[in-house]
Structure formats: C-alpha cells, structure tokens
Amino acid sequence: MTRRASEQLPVPENGDGAIERPVRTGGNAAGFGSDAVAETLRALDIPYIAVNPGASYRGLHDSLVNHLGNEQPQMLLCLHEETAVAIAHGWAKVTGRAMAAAVHSNVGLFHATMAIFNAWCDRMPVLVIGATGPVDAMKRRPWIDWIHTARDQGAVVRHYTKWDDQPASAGAACESLVRANWIANTVPQGPTYVVLDAEMQEAKLAAPIAIPDVARLSPPIASGITxxxxxxxxxxxxxxxxxxxxxxxxxxxxxxxxxxxxxxxxxxxxxxxxxxxxxxxxxxxxxxxxxxxxxxxxxxxxxxxxxxxxxxxxxxxxxxxxxxxxxxxxxxxxxxxxxxxxxxxxxxxxxxxxxxxxxxxxxxxxxxxxxxxxxSNASPAARVQPRALAVMPSEGTALSVEHLAMGLRRALGERAVSLTHLPLSWNGGWWPLRHPLDFLGSDGGGGIGGGPGISVGAALALKGSGRMPVAICGDGDFLMGNTAVWTAVHYRIPLLFVIANNRSFFNDELHQERVARMRDRPVENRWIGQRMADPEIDIATMARSQGAEGYGPVRTVAEMDKAYADAIAVVEAGGVAVIDVRVEPGYAAATTNVMLRKGAE
Missing domain, CATH: 3.40.50.1220 (TPP-binding domain)
Incomplete structure (x- = not known):
C-alpha cells in the first residue's frame, strides 16, 4: 500500500542548473562508504536533500557534491534543521512521496524534532538522515566527537517515526536507506530516521559495493478493500x-x-x-x-x-x-x-x-x-458554475483576517492557486476549494514555526505546475520559521507569503481568557506575556534582508490591494514575496467559540 502519486500531479522541476554546481573531479568510481550511500539515494530517485551542514556527515556531504555532482539528489541549504525537515514535509504534501533531509548528529536532531513530529502527525513521508561521531571511540577527535556521539540516537525520535536504524557498515547503510524509504512511503505514511556512523562514511571501501536493486527490494504493497x-x-x-x-x-x-x-x-x-x-x-x-x-x-x-x-x-x-x-x-x-x-x-x-x-x-x-x-457505478457530475464572489467586509478602523482573505481572493482572480498553509484565525468558508491541490492542510502536530518551511517544500514541488503557491501564516508561525525564506530565494522557488500579523500569540490569549473566566479573574489581562509590541517587528524588512521582496506594514484596504498586485507580479516572475498585513487580534467566530468553551484543548 505504497502511496501512488497521481499522473495529474505536476512533474517537479529540478533546481536551477547554475546554482551550486561543483567543479568536476576526475574519477567517479565509489571509493568511500559515503559514496555508496549517495549512490543509493540516487537509485531511490530522491531529487533533493534539504540540509543544515554538520561535521558528523561531512563524508556524505562530500559524496553528494564531489561524487554525484550535487545532482539527484541536489542539496538544498537551510538555515535550521527544523526548516530542512519541514521542506521535505511540504514536498511530500504535494507529491505523496518522500524526499530526504539531513541533520547534524544529536544536536541537529534535537533541532529537527518538532518538524519530525509534525510530519508524523500529518502522516507524511520524510527520509531523515542523521549521523553520529565515530562509534569506535579510538577514532573520535578530542571533545567534539565525544559530545556528538550518542549510543542510541534513534531513541530521541523513535516514538514519532515509523522506523529507525544505525547501520554498522556501508553495505548495511545502503540497505537501511532502501528500507527506510520503503517504510516511509507505505500507507500509513510517516517519517523514518537513519543514523550514519562518521567513521563508516569516511572509510575507504575494501571492495566495490553493489547498490541495492530498489525496484525488487521495495515493491509496492497493495492495500485495497477486500x-x-x-x-x-x-x-x-x-x-x-x-x-x-x-x-x-x-x-x-x-x-x-x-x-x-x-x-x-x-x-x-x-x-x-x-x-x-x-x-x-x-x-x-x-x-x-x-x-x-x-x-x-x-x-x-x-x-x-x-x-x-x-x-x-x-x-x-x-x-x-x-x-x-x-x-x-x-x-x-x-x-x-x-x-x-x-x-x-x-x-x-x-x-x-x-x-x-x-x-x-x-x-x-x-x-x-x-x-x-x-x-456503485458512480462518476462525478460536471460542475461549471462560477465560484462565489469575494465579498469584502466593511472597512472599519483596522483590517481583519477576513479582509486579508477576501482581498487576496479578489487579487488572485481565476489563477490556479495552492494554499500551502493557513492560520488558526482562518474560516474555511472564505476560500472555495475545488481540486486536491487547492489546499495542502496544516502542519500536522500543531508545531508553530512549521508553516514557512512546509510552504517552501510545497512550492518546490509545485514549481512548473502552473499553480501559484500561497502561504498564509500567522506572525508567530512566520517569525519562528522565517529563515526558510532564504532557501526559497536562493533556489529560485516562487512563493507568496501573506502574514496575518496580529502582533500576538493570540491562541494563548484565548486560553488565558478562558482560565480567567473559570477563576473569576480579569480577562483584560490576557494579553500580558502574549503581545509582540514595543517594538513591533518589521516583517517586511526581515524578508528583504533574505533577498525576498517585502511589503508592509499594510494597514488599509488600499495599501493591501497595492501590495497584493505588486507581490503577485513578483511571484509570477519567479520571485519570493512577503506581505505583512497588520490585522486586528481575533479569530473567526467558530474558532473563538471552540477555544473559549469549557473543555476545549
């Protein structure tokens, strides 16, 4: 019951051929353990590996660059391990299959755990590759290799991965990757984790290693109804x-x-x-x-x-x-x-x-x-009626998330759009969905900070599909994961970010209001320890500092309309744009009622 990608899904483009192309080496025969590992990733047809670099997998890094030429898989440099795994998560949301993410030893894995948990709860396949310092203590460098070596690193994420392994040889590592990819892609899907011994990666091969026959070792598992x-x-x-x-x-x-x-x-x-x-x-x-x-x-x-x-x-x-x-x-x-x-x-x-x-x-x-x-001889009836028009709410003293949504719908018109992420403040009735790629779902585990990286991965998978990826993120979510913007800009991944910026961790304001009501205490104090003000954060400048086009702060409908038009033009030209829309704190009524009622989580 391996998940099959539909023939109607977009065929992802490879990255810009001019980006990070290495100087070619002479011979290309596999000579080290990590060369065999890299060849196995290629045999698995994994197009990308999102990385935050680290010495524990420097052998594999060299093999990807100097043995494979940084192609199939191509490395995607990320500024945080959580972003690397989130990008792979977003890729899987579109394609239905795993790409790889590499994290540095135990310290990188600790950073990546939230993104791995998100993929687990979202039932999305991700092949996470970790590493450890030399298992053989005699091969460890003083100090640093010791603190980067763990006896059972997989135990850190074993409860929220489908499978993990720490193979002891290059041959075992190749088979382990095939098994991990097979398990990750089999329904119910989820992340897997393989730890590579640094010494194994850097050791010379005593004899050539046969790369596993992927087709025969990981056959599709049929799981239809009896x-x-x-x-x-x-x-x-x-x-x-x-x-x-x-x-x-x-x-x-x-x-x-x-x-x-x-x-x-x-x-x-x-x-x-x-x-x-x-x-x-x-x-x-x-x-x-x-x-x-x-x-x-x-x-x-x-x-x-x-x-x-x-x-x-x-x-x-x-x-x-x-x-x-x-x-x-x-x-x-x-x-x-x-x-x-x-x-x-x-x-x-x-x-x-x-x-x-x-x-x-x-x-x-x-x-x-x-x-x-x-x-039941069922087939869907043809439906040609137009979408309901985007109706803007009355313009008051401040913008609401509904202003943001309706203004964006109006600006995008009939373009094919994929919503890669939505904030908690969203009302599902604001945006009609008519295709499986119209909306890709939430982050899975409720981990704030996942939206930007997931959206970059989804946008990468959508590249060349004719669809515009649009990420609508809350300010807290964006601020925690905003360095994903750099990866999108660097690798020429078109993407529009719209930030519903209420300058607050507003979900927790509602929780504090609920507690105050239960205890008969002042609800007026719910904002303390929640509001991001004095100073307010300039999200547009943060975006520009990473090479994206930044717009805002946007505070009126007229400013919003102008920012939408300009940003859409940037994305259609292949760029990345971020719009900081300053909205009044508040959720759609249904969400607020759920959050405030007794027993809500």
Missing part, C-alpha cells in the same frame, strides 16, 4: 436514508478525489471536510455540509452528523470527537476506513479516542473509495 468488506459496506450504504461522509486524510490524487465526489453524488450523502488536512472534497459543492471544520462545534456540519443514519469515515482525524461533539444518533451505523491503526503506539496520543464502529476496513481510504465508487 471483496467481503466491499460487499458489506455497499449493503450498508445502499440501505442508508441519510448518509454522511467524513472526508478526512487523503492524498492529492485526482482519481481518488473524483471517486469521493462521485460516490457522494450517487448516495446523495452530505460531506464534511477537515481544515486540519488537505482538500478532499469541493467545499462549494451542494452536498458539502457547512464550511470545512477544525472541530465540529455546531452548525450545519454538526446537524448533518446528528441526523445521519450512516456515517462513512474516510480516515477522519478524530472520529470519536466528531461523533461526540455533534451528538450522532446512537443507532447510526458507522463505517471507518483507515490504515492508521498500524502505526499507533503508547507514547503519542495522536490516535485520538476510540470511536464506535460497525464496520472497520483497514486499508488505504483512497483505494477503498475508488472501489466503492466503481461498485
């Missing part, structure tokens, strides 16, 4: 009078997207989508219930679940929470289609609460929904 489960599911679906489909985690495959639409139309089922994950169903379709949700607090989405007599969950992230929050009928039949249970463990609780299920189908939901659509 005939019996298909028949049982079809019987339940045909008997339902008020079915609801919870369209959760899904790939960017257009064939699976069409199958979901066709099945919903055939069943006349209401459909809910989750703004925590990528687009899985057209949000302006007549069968879509309400706006895409983060939770199910009420409204049209909750009513659809409450009135359903059958609920088909396609890997919904929190099925138990959705059923409980919406008050699903106790008599409603529930079908859960997911392979997620295969990687649940006792450390991370991201598996959520147990849900009542009448039929559990443990397979790739994309493959299952394609089979269900075929069995």
């Amino acid at each position: 005939a019996g489960a298909l028949d049982e599911a079809m019987q339940l679906l045909k008997a339902a009078k008020s079915p609801v489909i919870l369209a959760g985690r899904a790939s960017r495959r257009i064939d699976a997207w069409s199958a979901r639409v066709g099945l919903a139309e055939q069943l006349n089922a209401r459909v809910l989508t989750d703004i925590k994950v990528g687009a899985s169903f057209p949000t302006d379709h007549p069968l879509h219930a309400g706006d895409p949700v983060m939770l199910v607090p009420g409204g049209e989405a909750a009513n659809a679940i409450a009135n359903a007599d059958l609920i088909l969950s396609l890997d919904w992230v929190d099925l138990a929470g959705a059923l409980r929050s919406a008050g699903a009928k106790p008599s409603a039949k529930v079908i859960q289609i997911s392979a997620d249970q295969q990687i649940h463990n006792g450390w991370s609780m991201d598996y959520q609460a147990l849900a009542p299920v009448d039929l559990f189908v443990g397979c790739d939901p994309d493959e299952a929904v394609i089979a269900l659509a075929r069995a």
